[in-house]
Structure formats: C-alpha cells, structure tokens
Amino acid sequence: MARTRVTIRDVADAVGVSATTVSHALNGKGEVSPATVERVRAVAHRLGYRPSATAQALRRGRTGSLVLILPREDGREVARQIVALDYYMAIAATAASAAFEHNRALVLPPELTTAAEWEAINPDGVLLCDPIASDPQIDLLESIGVPVVTIERDAGRPGRIHYVSGDNAANTRVVLEHLRAQGARRIALLTTEWTRAWSIDIDDAYRTWCGETGFPDLRVLVPVQFDNRAAYQTACQLLDSATPPDAIYAPAEGYTNGVVAACRDRGLRIPDDVLVVGGIDGREARESEPAVTAIDLHPDRQAEAAIQLLIDRVEGHAPAGPVHVPSTLQVRASSIRMR
Structure with missing residues (x-):
C-alpha cells in the first residue's frame, strides 16, 4: 500500500494548534512562542512531514522550473544534428540532475519567440547554451524578469x-x-561562420598563433552542419590541394569522422601522413579508428556550475560569475607520431 503523505493539517492536529500556527512555526513567521515552535518542529519530524516544494515555489511567486535552450539554426536537419551531439546531451543530463537537487525541474521547450509564450510557462530561470552575439533571447527574457545564465559568453x-x-x-x-611538437608544419583549421563565442575565440586564437609562429594560416570555412558530410567535403578539398596540410584541427563535434574518412579514402595514414585533433571529446573521437585526440570541455562540470550560477540569480544572491571550467586535452593515437 502506498504511504500517505503527511500534511500540515496532520501536524496541526497532533500538536493541537491551527494549520496557520504550524506554517508560521516551520517558516519563522508570525507571533509563535519559542516553546510552540519547538513542539511543532519535533512533531513534524516525528511524523515525517516534508513541505511541498510546489507550495513553497508558489508562495515565492515561482514555478519551480528551469528551462534549457540548446543552439538553434535554420533548418530542421541541422537542429536535429545539434540535439544529437554528445556535448549537449551531457549538458542536458547533468543540468537536469543538478536542477533536481535544488528541487526544480528542467524543461526543454519548443522554440519560444514572444514574451507571451514565455510568460505562459513562467520559468524561474533559463540556461542558454552557446548564445549568438548580442543574443535577442537574453533581452527578451530579462525584460520580463526571467534571469538567464549562458554556457559560453555572449560575444x-x-x-x-x-x-x-x-x-x-x-x-x-x-x-x-x-601538433607542432609532433612535427606538424601546415596545420589546417576547419572553422565556421558562427557568431558564437566558442567559434570566434578558436578562430582568433589560431590566427594570432599563426602570426606569432610564422605558420601558414590555413583556415577553411565549413558549412554550419554537424554531421560528417560537410567536414568530409572540406577535408577532401584540403588534401587534394597542391600544398596539403600535414595536420587538421576540427573543432566542432561531428567534424572528425569526416576528416578521418577523407584521409582514408585518399590512402593517407593517420597519424603518419596527417595528424588529426578534434575540438570536443565524445564517442565520435573515442571510437574512431584510430582514436582521435580531442579536447574534453567537461560539459558535466560546466552544467553543474551553470545551474548553481542560475540558482544564485533566481534566489537573488550576488553571482560569482563568470565561471571558467578547465579543459583537458585527451591525447590519442591520431596525433602521436612514433619517433
């Protein structure tokens, strides 16, 4: 038989006071004597009373829900590709667990574009992944009093x-x-036209590094797609050129398989002929043949930190942002040349 939930009325009846007195005693409100407060709390503990998270949220004028927004691009196919990426799925899973620890549910809504649509679900706060530069979603949400925390900065x-x-x-x-330590001298970068900080920062750092070291700037634009087709075509063009690269850095998840396939179809050996590194670690990098060196951004740690920062904003605490989560280069066979 299912256990019946103990209510505030049960506690009131056991103590012999009103439900209002019990509520005030448990919440530190009203004029209740210290002796009554102690007795109410003791009985509540003995009966196993737990306050309703929903009721508490309503009293605070909140719904007890947080919203997660993943990047959206024009076109349903690209949207499906983004949702399927390991990086964003790790963020979603960890963010949901972290929100639950704060007695809140995490919601992934359809695309909402108006204040009325947002006010209909009335979230306590929003976690936005990879905002575009000057993202209008931030302006819209904060104009109606919904705090926003982003994973990656707004450029x-x-x-x-x-x-x-x-x-x-x-x-x-x-x-x-x-890559330079492994003997690479012509390092190509597969970049995109995204106006998201992650892509902009990589592009700027690569250009600056090439200027400092004298290495050729071999940036190549890849269409905003996150499966291996676009990266495959771009890598083929690079490898078929008169002066092909001896290393390829493919930052976006979904690109490394395309690069590996392009090398294989041209009879090029990884890492002997071409070194390959990916920008986001995941199953694609780990399960490739050979396994691909990649940066582990630790999306689980990013999500935990972002939920805590968002809770701080919701509760009105002074946020300690920005929060920087250190990454790890997971070195594998694709970028190690035997000497």
Whole structure:
C-alpha cells in the first residue's frame, strides 16, 4: 500500500494548534512562542512531514522550473544534428540532475519567440547554451524578469558576467603546440561562420598563433552542419590541394569522422601522413579508428556550475560569475607520431 503523505493539517492536529500556527512555526513567521515552535518542529519530524516544494515555489511567486535552450539554426536537419551531439546531451543530463537537487525541474521547450509564450510557462530561470552575439533571447527574457545564465559568453556583451565557459583561446594554443611538437608544419583549421563565442575565440586564437609562429594560416570555412558530410567535403578539398596540410584541427563535434574518412579514402595514414585533433571529446573521437585526440570541455562540470550560477540569480544572491571550467586535452593515437 502506498504511504500517505503527511500534511500540515496532520501536524496541526497532533500538536493541537491551527494549520496557520504550524506554517508560521516551520517558516519563522508570525507571533509563535519559542516553546510552540519547538513542539511543532519535533512533531513534524516525528511524523515525517516534508513541505511541498510546489507550495513553497508558489508562495515565492515561482514555478519551480528551469528551462534549457540548446543552439538553434535554420533548418530542421541541422537542429536535429545539434540535439544529437554528445556535448549537449551531457549538458542536458547533468543540468537536469543538478536542477533536481535544488528541487526544480528542467524543461526543454519548443522554440519560444514572444514574451507571451514565455510568460505562459513562467520559468524561474533559463540556461542558454552557446548564445549568438548580442543574443535577442537574453533581452527578451530579462525584460520580463526571467534571469538567464549562458554556457559560453555572449560575444556581443563583453561586460556580461552571467556565464560558464572553458578557455577556448588557451585550448586552441594547447592543440596547436601539441601538433607542432609532433612535427606538424601546415596545420589546417576547419572553422565556421558562427557568431558564437566558442567559434570566434578558436578562430582568433589560431590566427594570432599563426602570426606569432610564422605558420601558414590555413583556415577553411565549413558549412554550419554537424554531421560528417560537410567536414568530409572540406577535408577532401584540403588534401587534394597542391600544398596539403600535414595536420587538421576540427573543432566542432561531428567534424572528425569526416576528416578521418577523407584521409582514408585518399590512402593517407593517420597519424603518419596527417595528424588529426578534434575540438570536443565524445564517442565520435573515442571510437574512431584510430582514436582521435580531442579536447574534453567537461560539459558535466560546466552544467553543474551553470545551474548553481542560475540558482544564485533566481534566489537573488550576488553571482560569482563568470565561471571558467578547465579543459583537458585527451591525447590519442591520431596525433602521436612514433619517433
């Protein structure tokens, strides 16, 4: 038989006071004597009373829900590709668990574009992944009083502190120095036209590093797709050129398989002929043949930090942002040449 939930009325009846008195005693409100407060709390503990999270949220004028927004691009196919990426799924899973620990549910809604649509679900706060520069979603949400925390900074708001990120510029330098140490002299970068900080930071760091070291700038634009087709076509063009690269850095998840396939179809050996590094670690990198070196951005740690930062904003605490989560270069066979 299912156990019946103990209510505030049960506690009131056991103590012999009103439900209002019990509520005031448990919440530190009203004029209740210390002796009654102690007796109410003792009985509540003995009976196993737990306050309703929903009722508490309503009293605070909140719904007890947080919303997660993943990046959206034009076209249903690209949207499906983004949702399927390991990085965002790790963020969603960890964010849901972290929200639950704070007695809140995490919601992934369809695309909402108006204040009326947002007010209909009335979330306590929003976690936004990879905002575009000067993201209008932030303006809309905060104009109706919904606090927003982002994973990755908004490139169009240099003064905004409510975000969690890795150090994209430092990560790029780590990759490039690793490839140089392995003998690479022509390192190509598969970049995109995204106006998201992650892509901008990598592009800027690569260009700066090439200028400092004298290495050729071999940036190549890849269409905003996150499966292996676009990366495959771009890698084929690179490898078929008169002066092909001896290393390829493919930052976006979904690109490394395309690069590996392009090398294989041209009879090029990884890592002997071409070194390959990916920008986001996941199953694609680990299960490739050979296994691909990649940066672990630790999306689980990013999500935990972002939920805590968002809870701080919801509760009105002074946020300690921005929060930077250190990344790790997971070195594997694709970028190690036997000497």
